[in-house]
Amino acid sequence: MIDWFRRRYLDLLGSIYLYNEHRGYTSIDRVLEAVRARSPDDHALIAAIEKHRADERKHYLMFRRWFERQGRMPLKVDRTCGHIDRFVEIMFRRTIDALDTRAIIADDAQFEKLCRVIALTERRGHRQVDVLLNHPIVRRDQRLMRIFGIIRRDEPSHWAPYEGWLKANGRRDPRWWERAVDAFVHSELLLVKLPMLFLNPWVARRSDWADAAEPLRQASAVPHAA
Template structure:
């Protein structure tokens, strides 16, 4: 394998491994969000349905990346929450991990629910921008299956931030991100692109998953 081919293969391997982590983290975390939405917005079935679709799309994306790896005949690289955009964002805004998020407190406090909606909105907008960049990448475009995956993600992404934006607007809440939130999003994105992803790329001793996270909740455990 030539140097360029080896680089391309490693790039796709690392990128897909980070995406499969984030997509799995996304749809499992949205189960927690749905608890809050169903409790706080019981009189808004349209909003609940939109969040349910968001959750279903995230799982669909996870399964597309999973199938890509299955066709490659290997498992994804074992990354952790240091590569998770939503993990860092939740920790920065709420001061705890996603798993520690107090759903009952968010339901009871309108300001906390507003923050949660805005964090999801900003994260999904960032994801949409990143997919647009990736679809121009020659390594992505050279792999028909990977290109198709990102085309599906691109098509789905607008439905993932707009429901939260509309809810904030309709309920007199602030849809426009606060400067601290924008700075947090920017810093997380840059640290992932300039530090975390390259670190995974050059670490040839990085282990691979031994089980799929949808089948084994401890798959990503250290």
């Protein structure tokens, strides 16, 4: 029973992270396109967001390899398990896929809001990784520990471009209610959605990888730690 509990927990944890990392870099693709169109000469901002995108893709591939080494596919989770999905839905009153990214980038007030959402999400992710690195179940899986160690190292550069833009343009920091929304989204996932998925025996596994339709992945870019 204990072994089953441990396997189920790690299976679900890896599946949720796999979804969120894929959602992360594919969403950043849209942000990058709009920023390049709006501010083509802001090379520092573009480069920082490009690094964020590359790291999210790298993290996705690490989790994919983690599952491949075990010879099984991840569980089929969707946007209900996505922190950024839920945060965007609350803040913009529409799903990520329904956002008009170009319109948001063209409007300083909307871009300001998006920057705060992304920065809060990344900082939340960094804190959660610290928790997981000390989790007794996670600590028994050395490959997963190395993956989370790499994520912890990468994360601080992920909120930097968005907080940097806010500061450079005299925009405000997140207010208490925005931090409260972030905390609510995290608690909802941790205390409601995760237990429901854990106890649901009918959660199917994916039949293909989320990036199956994308260009051939660069396996050589994935750290050996995975």
